[in-house]
Amino acid sequence: MAIRAAATSAPTARSSSALSLPPPISSSSSYSSAQLSFGRAKSTTRPRTTVGCAISCTMTREAAAVTSTEKDDSDPALWSRPDSFGRFGKFGGKYVPETLMYALTELESAFNSVKNDPDFQAKLGGILKDYVGRETPLYFAERLTDHYRRPNGEGPHIYLKREDLNHTGAHKINNAIGQVLLAKRLGKKRIIAETGAGQHGVATATVCARFGLECIIYMGAQDMERQSLNVFRMRLLGAEVRGVHSGTATLKDATSEAIRDWVTNVESTHYILGSVAGPHPYPMMVREFHKVIGEETRRQAMEKWGGKPDILVACVGGGSNAMGLFEDFVKDKDVRLIGVEAAGLGLDSGKHAATLTKGEVGVLHGAMSYLLQDDDGQIIEPHSISAGLDYPGVGPEHSFLKEKGRAEYYCVTDEEALEAFKRVSRLEGIIPALETSHALAYLEKLCPTLPDKTKVVLNCSGRGDKDVQTAIKYLKV
Amino acid sequence: MTSLFHFKTTAGHRHNYPQVVCPNHAVIGGNRHFKTSKSTVNPSVLRLNKYGTPAIDPPKERLEWVVDTKSPSTGKFGRFGGRFVAETLISALEELEVVFHHVLQDPEFQEELTTALKDYVGRETPLYYAERLTAHYKGQNLGRGPDIYIKREDLAHLGAHKMNNALAQAMIAKRMGLTAVIAATGAGQHGVATAAACAKFGLSCTIFMGTADMEKQPSSVDLMNLLGAKVRPTAGSFKDATSDSIRDWTEKLGEVYYLAGTAVGPHPCPTMVREFQSVIGRETRRQAAEKWGGTPDAVVACVGSGSNALGIFHEFVRDPTVRLIVVEAAGFGLNSGKHAATLAAGEVGVYHGAMSYLLQDEEGQIICPHSVGVGMEYPGVAPELSFLKETGRMEFYSASDEEAVEAYRRVARLEGILPALEASHAFAYLEKLCPTLPDGAKIIISCSGRGEKDTETVFNYPIS
Numbered sequence: 053m054a055i056r057a058a059a060t061s062a063p064t065a066r067s068s069s070a071l072s073l074p075p076p077i078s079s080s081s082s083y084s085s086a087q088l089s090f091g092r093a094k095s096t097t098r099p100r101t102t103v104g105c106a107i108s109c110t111m112t113r114e115a116a117a118v119t120s121t122e123k124d125d126s127d128p129a130l131w132s133r134p135d136s137f138g139r140f141g142k143f144g145g146k147y148v149p150e151t152l153m154y155a156l157t158e159l160e161s162a163f164n165s166v167k168n169d170p171d172f173q174a175k176l177g178g179i180l181k182d183y184v185g186r187e188t189p190l191y192f193a194e195r196l197t198d199h200y201r202r203p204n205g206e207g208p209h210i211y212l213k214r215e216d217l218n219h220t221g222a223h224k225i226n227n228a229i230g231q232v233l234l235a236k237r238l239g240k241k242r243i244i245a246e247t248g249a250g251q252h253g254v255a256t257a258t259v260c261a262r263f264g265l266e267c268i269i270y271m272g273a274q275d276m277e278r279q280s281l282n283v284f285r286m287r288l289l290g291a292e293v294r295g296v297h298s299g300t301a302t303l304k305d306a307t308s309e310a311i312r313d314w315v316t317n318v319e320s321t322h323y324i325l326g327s328v329a330g331p332h333p334y335p336m337m338v339r340e341f342h343k344v345i346g347e348e349t350r351r352q353a354m355e356k357w358g359g360k361p362d363i364l365v366a367c368v369g370g371g372s373n374a375m376g377l378f379e380d381f382v383k384d385k386d387v388r389l390i391g392v393e394a395a396g397l398g399l400d401s402g403k404h405a406a407t408l409t410k411g412e413v414g415v416l417h418g419a420m421s422y423l424l425q426d427d428d429g430q431i432i433e434p435h436s437i438s439a440g441l442d443y444p445g446v447g448p449e450h451s452f453l454k455e456k457g458r459a460e461y462y463c464v465t466d467e468e469a470l471e472a473f474k475r476v477s478r479l480e481g482i483i484p485a486l487e488t489s490h491a492l493a494y495l496e497k498l499c500p501t502l503p504d505k506t507k508v509v510l511n512c513s514g515r516g517d518k519d520v521q522t523a524i525k526y527l528k529v
Numbered sequence: 530m531t532s533l534f535h536f537k538t539t540a541g542h543r544h545n546y547p548q549v550v551c552p553n554h555a556v557i558g559g560n561r562h563f564k565t566s567k568s569t570v571n572p573s574v575l576r577l578n579k580y581g582t583p584a585i586d587p588p589k590e591r592l593e594w595v596v597d598t599k600s601p602s603t604g605k606f607g608r609f610g611g612r613f614v615a616e617t618l619i620s621a622l623e624e625l626e627v628v629f630h631h632v633l634q635d636p637e638f639q640e641e642l643t644t645a646l647k648d649y650v651g652r653e654t655p656l657y658y659a660e661r662l663t664a665h666y667k668g669q670n671l672g673r674g675p676d677i678y679i680k681r682e683d684l685a686h687l688g689a690h691k692m693n694n695a696l697a698q699a700m701i702a703k704r705m706g707l708t709a710v711i712a713a714t715g716a717g718q719h720g721v722a723t724a725a726a727c728a729k730f731g732l733s734c735t736i737f738m739g740t741a742d743m744e745k746q747p748s749s750v751d752l753m754n755l756l757g758a759k760v761r762p763t764a765g766s767f768k769d770a771t772s773d774s775i776r777d778w779t780e781k782l783g784e785v786y787y788l789a790g791t792a793v794g795p796h797p798c799p800t801m802v803r804e805f806q807s808v809i810g811r812e813t814r815r816q817a818a819e820k821w822g823g824t825p826d827a828v829v830a831c832v833g834s835g836s837n838a839l840g841i842f843h844e845f846v847r848d849p850t851v852r853l854i855v856v857e858a859a860g861f862g863l864n865s866g867k868h869a870a871t872l873a874a875g876e877v878g879v880y881h882g883a884m885s886y887l888l889q890d891e892e893g894q895i896i897c898p899h900s901v902g903v904g905m906e907y908p909g910v911a912p913e914l915s916f917l918k919e920t921g922r923m924e925f926y927s928a929s930d931e932e933a934v935e936a937y938r939r940v941a942r943l944e945g946i947l948p949a950l951e952a953s954h955a956f957a958y959l960e961k962l963c964p965t966l967p968d969g970a971k972i973i974i975s976c977s978g979r980g981e982k983d984t985e986t987v988f989n990y991p992i993s
Binding site: 181182183185188189190191192195214217218219221257258259260261262264281284285287288289290474477478479480481482483517520521523524 | 649681725729938947985
């Protein structure tokens, strides 16, 4: 028996998706309305019949079409990440206004067509190499390793994946480049994005300047004041920065405003979402554009020590840098995946951003995932000293990996992150972003538990020049 | 204040090298202005190269001196360079030179350096085809113009080429058994790079910085502190910090390692810095061969003291088909007295231990330089560049503050790259250069650093 929600599945390998979609269905897309449709029609186009509220039995070829979770799913290689609805287990999905459904489907088709297009991949690869500066090194952090060496000389070996060396200083640009090339392919001339601290805004403005597209960035008015330097940068790069004054005038309000703009201008505009959150196909797409991080790591690990990493550690805000590192290794059950969130002023203080530890499942910005909400279902304003981790939700795939037990999630306070910031600067001469510092701080708890010569790869997701003022204030260096 | 180490040459200084009046120097936005040491030009020696500018092939043996690093030398580049220091420093410099030549031949050192450059600094940096910048200039000239490539030193760790040299020299310090490093910095880039390299190798680090510079670049000071270095303020600016640090070195010989940041100073510092920066040029040659199967037609770099320029030029010095172009800081204009255009407006003298061009007044006092790009504010210039100027191998031009800021904005808008204000001077010169070049000529610009540190300056700069 196959039950499908309405008009959400977009079969792969269809280039003229506009003409072959079923007509819009009047009932809203929810789990309860059952429609008959043949999903995952990769090989043939089967006739589509739309039936009113009736449930029918269908024989389908793919066992995976059955959405129940009764089959044995302990093998990560068999998980649908995502399935054709954009769901990772029960997480993910496409909880958006009807006007956006078509845009999302179009985006998904375009993405699927470029995934296997050698010209597109070659162009993307060339830009990542010459413009962004890939591949980024896998750096053996000798002094950090020494720092964690136990008195008997044993300890793990710590490697840093240097995403801080990318153009614009963070991993964010991998996704921005991929999405802007996709937008060009779709013939869009206008790009919008939201930003909190400004990093994603700067990355978006950068790629728009590079490819000559109009760029509008939505930023909370409060954030604009706190991050005026990033606002300057976006303007220098030719982007228009629009302040959002509604609500608390921060990231989540900027996101809502950006979505509103997209709904209005969907034909001409592409929305560059910065993380693996949001409605399908964004979590999958953003992960795929960041996947290069993990792929390079695998190759570099093989070169350096002839094996795989034992543990991967990354900070988690929305979750894009973590998914980028983890993705290639999810099916390797012998590789531990560890995500580190922000505990802010402490988990009990109420001022944190530890979504996976303290959150509950709900729908935010188009996807079902863990999020920080109060008893009335209102979003709790998160807090972290690092703006990039200051997001009340988390990517649905992380929620899925946590529920499956494939990945472990911990959290680290502002103070611990600041200590790590200073420690790594002094020991390695690398100034990590405060976001990354959360992952680095977790090493304090992790390393004593690890056997000798365990290979730990930590994603150094960004550089910390932007955080020096903040850190100096708190550390009184 | 007078440095211990400089004095003006007398007019009758004897030399064998033809003095070239460099008509290829053009003053942008000002009057034509030539300044050379007092001597005559022998017209029979002048001939024109393919661009119509005077070309003189320096005698082969002199070019060998420029490129030779295999054995100790007097450290002279023609009449420039040398070792004009107090006697106490001579033995330290000689020891340094011996160690330097030793590490150049030592495969273990070279392997460790290469790995560190790759994994820590992020080399090799890309040679990036600037599609929109190229189209911009072609569009102004009926679709014809050069192809512009950018050597992305801004992508190196800490955002400037300075790291290449700081890393190698920190390794030398370790090899010499020294645990303390001192250095002088102007804009702060070299100070930050040194502090990072010392952190990486566990060496203690003291950076001398002029108080005027500390005020202009407080973020650099914060970075150095964070990286564990001590910042020692000196009254004045970079030139005073350099003098102070050399003095400190003289006092603490055998205890500290003096990490030269740029290709100035007494021999072997200019050669060492150039050698460690020359990785830029070697990569560029290989990448150019991969991309279009040839060499560049012109290589353009900004010059403050000259390390990034020498780094990219060195590989191509012996290729007469490659034009070497430096762009200095004209500040408020060459006639304003507020600039840093040493090659254009300087005279030959000895400064910080080497003979080179420098900005000095009639009494031989150093003129305080000015540029919106703080890293350009050095009143001297690398002796090797003085030599390349005098032999006509290199062309030198200048760009004003305003032109540099405009170039910063242009490159930001067209390529999404924020070049350091220093590097922006090189980009500014494209405005004059591109219209003169044939269609499809290959230009490589050295983007020596990233410009996030300059965002506020540029944003607030009053453009008329």
